[in-house]
Amino acid sequence: MEIKEMQRIVDEWIGQFEEGYWSPLSMMARLSEEVGELAREINHQFGEKTKKPDEPIGDLALELADILFIVVCYANSLNIDLEDAFKRVMAKYRYRDSDRWTRKD
Template sequence: MTIHEAQQQVDIWIRQYGGGYFGELTNLGILTEEVGEMARWMVRKYGDQNLKPSEQQTDIKAAIEDEMTDILWVLLCLANQMEIDLTTSLEKNILKKTTRDHNRHINEQAK
């Protein structure tokens, strides 16, 4: 699936099953919430936080994957409702990073 197809599929789903898009600020709040949900699992996998007894059987990688996809979903919603073509914007962003940072990381010493 391309990014363009993902934007189209989310748009179809929102119109068919979602009852329309939430407002942009609501979706910004939901995006923040989803980032927090991903962060919660990541601090348990990579950080110093421990799992609760009820979470011991959780597949953390699958949980992170699910939250990461929730983030992508909300970003796709925001892009659609703000008429942003993420394919074009990603291409521009890669070019910007390449132009600006092409030597930046290669010349850094490992810390």
């Protein structure tokens, strides 16, 4: 799925509710919450903090998708084209970091 399609699907989903997109500050809080949930799960699976015996293993893919959903909501609410923004950020990384690490042969 292309990013524009994600943005369209999220906009259709949000558009069916009177409340619409949350304010930028509320979305920032929501994004922080979702990143915290991802961090907690990564710590459980790969870090020193073990889960309780009765606690199920979380779904890292779903946690990442929650973050992606909020990022798309953020972009939509601010009329940001994420495809264009992603192209620009990759150009920045290619320029800035092209010689930063050891390349594979």
